[in-house]
Amino acid sequence: MTVSNWKVDYIGFVLPALIFTAWYLVTLEGGVPAYLIPSPSNLVRVAVDFATGHANLTPYAGTLLVHTLASVQRVAMGFGLAVAVGLPLGFLTGRISLAKSSLDSTVHLIRIIPGIGWLPIAMVWFGVGENTTLFLISLAAFFPIYVNAAQGASSVPPLLIRAGRMLGANKLTIFTTVIIPASLPSTLAGLRLGLGISWAYLVLGELTGVTYGLGAVMMDARMLGHAEMILVSMIFIGLFGRISDMILVGSFKRLDLLREENKE
Amino acid sequence: MKVMQRTNLSAEGINKSFSRPGEHDSLKVLEDIRFEIREGEFVSILGPSGCGKSTFLNILAGFEPADSGHAACCGERIREPSPERAVVFQSPVLFPWLSVKDNILYGLKLRKNGRNEAEEIASEYIRAVGLDGFWDYYPSQLSGGMQQRAALARALVLRPKVLLMDEPFAALDAQTRYSMQQLLLGLWENYRHTVVFITHDVEEALLMSDRICIMSKRPGRIIEEITVPFERPRQLSLTGTQEFSMLKGHIFGRLMD
Numbered sequence: 001m002t003v004s005n006w007k008v009d010y011i012g013f014v015l016p017a018l019i020f021t022a023w024y025l026v027t028l029e030g031g032v033p034a035y036l037i038p039s040p041s042n043l044v045r046v047a048v049d050f051a052t053g054h055a056n057l058t059p060y061a062g063t064l065l066v067h068t069l070a071s072v073q074r075v076a077m078g079f080g081l082a083v084a085v086g087l088p089l090g091f092l093t094g095r096i097s098l099a100k101s102s103l104d105s106t107v108h109l110i111r112i113i114p115g116i117g118w119l120p121i122a123m124v125w126f127g128v129g130e131n132t133t134l135f136l137i138s139l140a141a142f143f144p145i146y147v148n149a150a151q152g153a154s155s156v157p158p159l160l161i162r163a164g165r166m167l168g169a170n171k172l173t174i175f176t177t178v179i180i181p182a183s184l185p186s187t188l189a190g191l192r193l194g195l196g197i198s199w200a201y202l203v204l205g206e207l208t209g210v211t212y213g214l215g216a217v218m219m220d221a222r223m224l225g226h227a228e229m230i231l232v233s234m235i236f237i238g239l240f241g242r243i244s245d246m247i248l249v250g251s252f253k254r255l256d257l258l259r260e261e262n263k264e
Numbered sequence: 265m266k267v268m269q270r271t272n273l274s275a276e277g278i279n280k281s282f283s284r285p286g287e288h289d290s291l292k293v294l295e296d297i298r299f300e301i302r303e304g305e306f307v308s309i310l311g312p313s314g315c316g317k318s319t320f321l322n323i324l325a326g327f328e329p330a331d332s333g334h335a336a337c338c339g340e341r342i343r344e345p346s347p348e349r350a351v352v353f354q355s356p357v358l359f360p361w362l363s364v365k366d367n368i369l370y371g372l373k374l375r376k377n378g379r380n381e382a383e384e385i386a387s388e389y390i391r392a393v394g395l396d397g398f399w400d401y402y403p404s405q406l407s408g409g410m411q412q413r414a415a416l417a418r419a420l421v422l423r424p425k426v427l428l429m430d431e432p433f434a435a436l437d438a439q440t441r442y443s444m445q446q447l448l449l450g451l452w453e454n455y456r457h458t459v460v461f462i463t464h465d466v467e468e469a470l471l472m473s474d475r476i477c478i479m480s481k482r483p484g485r486i487i488e489e490i491t492v493p494f495e496r497p498r499q500l501s502l503t504g505t506q507e508f509s510m511l512k513g514h515i516f517g518r519l520m521d
């Protein structure tokens with residue numbers, strides 16, 4: 001493993017710098033009013049205050065941790081539920097034709113309905129807030145996890161399975177020692193998509209009305225006219241989404257590393 | 265010279281057809297195959313491509329059932345794959361996510377050998393195929409010939425009752441193929457495995473085997489069995505002798521029939 005992928009490509013910084021400059025220019029005195037687009041410096045101050053609470057610039061000063069914990073917990077639970085159901089069902093569908101014929105077409109039928117389309121009925125069933133959010137996250141994250149696990153499991157080369165069988169693996173050990181490792185790349189892709197979608201549906205669910213959570217802050221700030229807090233919340237959601245993706249990919253790489261260390 | 269040896273693997277009246285997509289009749293691939301191999305014997309099944317020889321090996325391995333007939337290993341009917349009948353495929357078919365060592369340990373671990381014992385056996389065979397120093401390499405880091413060596417070690421390490429080899433060197437370049445043939449001959453002198461060796465290469469069959477079963481074009485039948493008269497250990501120079509050429513000519517004649 002080399003660090004060559006950390007090589008900096010300066011051209012990548014040009015567009016953000018231009019956007020930043022334009023943003024700064026339009027917020028100068030006499031430009032777009034601050035209640036529509038806050039200036040970069042104001043945004044940074046509000047963001048720091050949101051985290052530390054030292055200046056009490058907004059009603060949300062110092063509450064970042066509480067809201068983040070609430071949001072992260074919802075994502076973890078919703079995504080965890082989607083993984084717990086999606087991975088086993090996906091692997092089964094990918095390998096067992098009975099599971100595929102009895103399950104797959106129904107799943108794909110439901111998949112066509114956009115996740116947002118579930119919002120009204122979810123609110124009827126689960127009320128506004130907590131449980132609706134969990135339902136929406138796990139429903140939306142389920143599909144990419146399921147589809148990719150199934151795809152990975154069904155495209156394992158048959159010769160690899162024959163090799164495992166003639167080396168003495170029974171059907172169950174073939175599953176754990178051949179099919180799962182062979183479909184890992186596709187499975188990981190599904191998990192990453194699912195995790196990304198979890199953050200999207202977190203915001204949707206939280207907008208319906210929860211007390212704590214980054215989505216709740218956005219909705220609340222809109223009503224109180226704090227445009228800068230809406231943007232700050234958006235930035236933090238993006239940041240945490242990215243971090244959670246890095247943790248997911250990192251833990252998969254870590255598993256690989258551990259396997260290599262076992263060989264000494 | 266031959267002592268009484270047990271029959272290791274036998275097949276009787278094997279028939280196999282495949283259904284053809286879009287057609288009513290099926291394609292007859294194997295017809296009434298009778299085959300027998302004794303313990304410690306090296307037998308080649310030689311035939312033109314498409315004659316069904318690989319299908320026959322798949323039946324012996326337990327990957328596919330025969331339509332009719334009876335195949336047995338040491339008196340036990342063959343129903344499914346087993347490490348008693350280890351296979352070396354035409355391509356290496358190693359597990360790409362495992363190192364060479366773990367690929368070779370795979371079957372031993374399933375057999376619940378103790379870790380130390382398993383590693384000892386594995387290192388013996390890894391040396392025997394000339395791969396010491398490559399324990400921790402992954403298959404993608406090895407050449408085709410080295411991957412095939414690892415595949416050979418992975419099968420041998422299980423000490424199978426019979427080793428089934430499906431054109432194992434056909435995909436290699438000439439030089440690598442030659443060194444793999446030498447390696448296999450050397451291993452065979454040492455361990456005397458029972459080997460069923462599928463090939464379409466007449467010279468390879470003559471060089472390696474005690475006996476050659478010639479298969480006809482589809483539907484494959486065994487049309488002649490030849491006991492190879494050459495003394496062992498055999499060298500490549502054997503291929504230049506007159507007796508070798510005459511046998512080779514005879515076999516070519518049969519294959520053309």
